Amino acid sequence: MTIAYHASHEQFAPSSLLEYVRLAENAGFEAISSSDHFHPWSERQGQSGFSFAWLGAALLATGLPYSMVCAPGQRYHPAIVAQAIATLNEMFDGRLSVALGSGEALNELITGDKWPEKQVRNARLLECHQVISSLLNGQTVSHRGLVSIENAKLYTLPGKMPMLFCAAVSLETAKWAGEWADGLLTTHRPKAEMQKIINAFRANGGEGKPIYLKVQLSYARNQEEAVSGAFDQWRGNIFQGSVLGELPTVAHFDAAAELVQQSQMHDYVRISSDLLEHQQWIEEDISLGFDRIILHNVNRNQKDFIEDFGKQVLPQLKNK
Numbered sequence: 001m002t003i004a005y006h007a008s009h010e011q012f013a014p015s016s017l018l019e020y021v022r023l024a025e026n027a028g029f030e031a032i033s034s035s036d037h038f039h040p041w042s043e044r045q046g047q048s049g050f051s052f053a054w055l056g057a058a059l060l061a062t063g064l065p066y067s068m069v070c071a072p073g074q075r076y077h078p079a080i081v082a083q084a085i086a087t088l089n090e091m092f093d094g095r096l097s098v099a100l101g102s103g104e105a106l107n108e109l110i111t112g113d114k115w116p117e118k119q120v121r122n123a124r125l126l127e128c129h130q131v132i133s134s135l136l137n138g139q140t141v142s143h144r145g146l147v148s149i150e151n152a153k154l155y156t157l158p159g160k161m162p163m164l165f166c167a168a169v170s171l172e173t174a175k176w177a178g179e180w181a182d183g184l185l186t187t188h189r190p191k192a193e194m195q196k197i198i199n200a201f202r203a204n205g206g207e208g209k210p211i212y213l214k215v216q217l218s219y220a221r222n223q224e225e226a227v228s229g230a231f232d233q234w235r236g237n238i239f240q241g242s243v244l245g246e247l248p249t250v251a252h253f254d255a256a257a258e259l260v261q262q263s264q265m266h267d268y269v270r271i272s273s274d275l276l277e278h279q280q281w282i283e284e285d286i287s288l289g290f291d292r293i294i295l296h297n298v299n300r301n302q303k304d305f306i307e308d309f310g311k312q313v314l315p316q317l318k319n320k
Contacts, residue, residue, distance in 0.1 A: 229299025
């Protein structure tokens, strides 16, 4: 089990994230997770660097394994995703895994194409996985379907096959992912719900495959800052996945966020200035058998989070 630091491109400039991942490695985090957005969730976040470009610099700047979420099929052609994955893994000794997801309209509608319903997006995701996997295995690929590709072959291949996870927030998607994905990435929720997600994945082909958990938290050295920081940065992200996937613009997310009360944030983000409480939350996650726990401190104070968790939380978790 490893503890990862999450690099949020929606919230921070790429140059700042390079600094944070260096600090995270020095503090004892054992892996890095990267988001991948074209737009932020809110004007208050205000960034959105190109993840694949940043990953080259970040992998060079640190020695940790990396993971990222990527939605092929609309904004990205799967052949270009495969080429990017292959190139980064050839240069950096297989240190990058990728969780493939069906995406959000917020990022994908920039192409001007229609946004498909969820069932179609999942079918497209599976086609993209098959294309990407075949290309990474050195095959020449032609395919006509929800995505099209003609006589494509990667001439630069990674030394070993990268792991292609599925990013899933629903029970149905987790169950489906067990059939084809190399692993599962999901998000935190009440313990009983997380156990159901794990069981669904493992019972349908996912037994023995790694499962990663992304945790949204807000830590600050005083409780008021932890609460206000979560509310400022993440109140537009607490809606169900069906809503998050469909809202088309940053303005729509900011309008929806106006309906959120600060008191509601505790139901969706682990907010506390108490390091022991954060440690206990993570220990409960560990007890469920996750292979990697990705910590996303959703407020803007990354340096205090990295420093304090590095000194007081991570050492305790490693001793368990």
